[in-house]
Amino acid sequence: MSTPEASAVSDEVTTYIANRIGFIELERPKALNALSTGMIRGMHAALDAWREDPDVLAVVVRSQHPRAFCAGGDIRFLYESFQRGDEAARDTFFIEEYRLNHAIFTYPKPYIALMNGVVMGGGMGISQGAHRTGGLRVVTGSTRIAMPETRIGLFPDVGAGWFLARTPGALGRYLAVTGETIGPADALYAGLADAYIDDTALPALVDTLRSEVFERGVDVVACVERETAAHKVVPTPDTSPLADTRAFIDRHFALPDVAQILASLEAVSGCEEAEWAEQIVGVLRERSPLSMAVSLEVVTRAEGAMADCLRRDLDLTRTSFAHGDVVEGIRARIIDKDNAPRWRFARIEEVRADDVAQMFESPWPAAEHPLADLQG
Known part of the structure; x- marks a missing residue:
C-alpha cells in the first residue's frame, strides 16, 4: 500500500493523494458529517488542486464513520444565522455549497462517492454528480437516501432537482414532495446509484484502491466496478419498495x-x-x-x-x-x-x-x- 503523497487536514475534512487517487474523507461524525462552510471550502480547494494534476487520476469521497456519509448542510448554523440577521453568512454558505456541487458535476476526472449510512440533502449534492464524471455512486446495505426538505419547509436544493427530474416515471416528483427515505435497492432502481457493496467490504475496497496499479482514471472506476460486482443487494432493485x-x-x-x-x-x-x-x-x-x-x-x-x-x-x-x-x-x-x-x-x-x-x-x-x- 502506498503512503499518502500529499495531505491537507482540518478538523472536519481530510484531503490527500494516495496511489494517484485524490481522497476526500468527511470527519464530522457527531453531526453525521453535515457540511459546514469550512468543509465545503476544503473539498472545493482539493478538487481545484487536483483538476489539472497529472498525478491524480480520479477522486474518491467517503466517510470512515458507519452512521453517515453526509446528512446534509448545517441546518442549525443556517437557523442561527437567520436569528442574528446574518444574511451574508447564509448566502455565503449556499453560494459556496452550490459552486462545489457544480464543480463535482462538471469535474473532468472520475469522481467516486462511497455512500454509506445517511445520505441526505447536501450529501446528495456531493455524491450525485459522480454519475456525470464517468465515476460511480456506490451504495451499501446501510445507505439511507433522502431529500427530506419538505419536512422542514425547504425544498430539494444542491441541484438534486436535476437528478430527481431524470428518475423513471414520477419517482422524482414523489421523492421531492414526500421527502421519503429510500434504501440501496430503491436508489439503484431510481437511477440515484450505480453500484452496491456490503458495508463490511468497504475497507477492503479502499485498501485495493490504495495498492492496485492504475494508469488511467477509467482503470480506477473499473476496479470499483469489479469489486462491487461480487455483491448483490437484497431486495433486488426490481423488487424494491419503490419498484413495488x-x-x-x-x-x-x-x-x-x-x-x-x-x-x-x-x-x-x-x-x-x-x-x-x-x-x-x-x-x-x-x-x-x-x-x-x-x-x-x-x-x-x-x-x-x-x-x-x-x-x-x-x-x-x-x-x-x-x-x-x-x-x-x-x-x-x-x-x-x-x-x-x-x-x-x-x-x-x-x-x-x-x-x-x-x-x-x-x-x-x-x-x-x-x-x-x-x-x-
Whole structure:
C-alpha cells in the first residue's frame, strides 16, 4: 500500500493523494458529517488542486464513520444565522455549497462517492454528480437516501432537482414532495446509484484502491466496478419498495400539482393501493404545504442545465428564509423539537399558483447573480 503523497487536514475534512487517487474523507461524525462552510471550502480547494494534476487520476469521497456519509448542510448554523440577521453568512454558505456541487458535476476526472449510512440533502449534492464524471455512486446495505426538505419547509436544493427530474416515471416528483427515505435497492432502481457493496467490504475496497496499479482514471472506476460486482443487494432493485409501488406513484404523482395529487390519493379506497395511499396522505398532511408545492415545481423546472438549477436553488433559499416556512420548520423539527410547525399555509389546498411563482423570483438581476458564471 502506498503512503499518502500529499495531505491537507482540518478538523472536519481530510484531503490527500494516495496511489494517484485524490481522497476526500468527511470527519464530522457527531453531526453525521453535515457540511459546514469550512468543509465545503476544503473539498472545493482539493478538487481545484487536483483538476489539472497529472498525478491524480480520479477522486474518491467517503466517510470512515458507519452512521453517515453526509446528512446534509448545517441546518442549525443556517437557523442561527437567520436569528442574528446574518444574511451574508447564509448566502455565503449556499453560494459556496452550490459552486462545489457544480464543480463535482462538471469535474473532468472520475469522481467516486462511497455512500454509506445517511445520505441526505447536501450529501446528495456531493455524491450525485459522480454519475456525470464517468465515476460511480456506490451504495451499501446501510445507505439511507433522502431529500427530506419538505419536512422542514425547504425544498430539494444542491441541484438534486436535476437528478430527481431524470428518475423513471414520477419517482422524482414523489421523492421531492414526500421527502421519503429510500434504501440501496430503491436508489439503484431510481437511477440515484450505480453500484452496491456490503458495508463490511468497504475497507477492503479502499485498501485495493490504495495498492492496485492504475494508469488511467477509467482503470480506477473499473476496479470499483469489479469489486462491487461480487455483491448483490437484497431486495433486488426490481423488487424494491419503490419498484413495488411504482404504478401507484406514477398514477398520483404525475398529476400537475400537490392539491390534485392529494385529492387523488384520498379518493383511493377498497383495494390494495388504499393502505399505501392512506400512509402517503398522512405524510403529505405533515409536510409544509408551500414547500411541497415549491418542491414539485423545482423538479418540473429542472429540464435544463445544472447551472440553471443551481441558480434557481440559490434564489429559492433567499425566498424560503424571507417568505417561506424553513425557519419555522427548523425551529419545530430541530431546535425546539415540538414537531408542531405553524406553516404559512395550513393546508395544501390554500396554496395558489401565484404563491409558488413568487418564491421563484430572483433577488438578483441576471448579470449580477452570484452564480452567473456557472455553465453546464
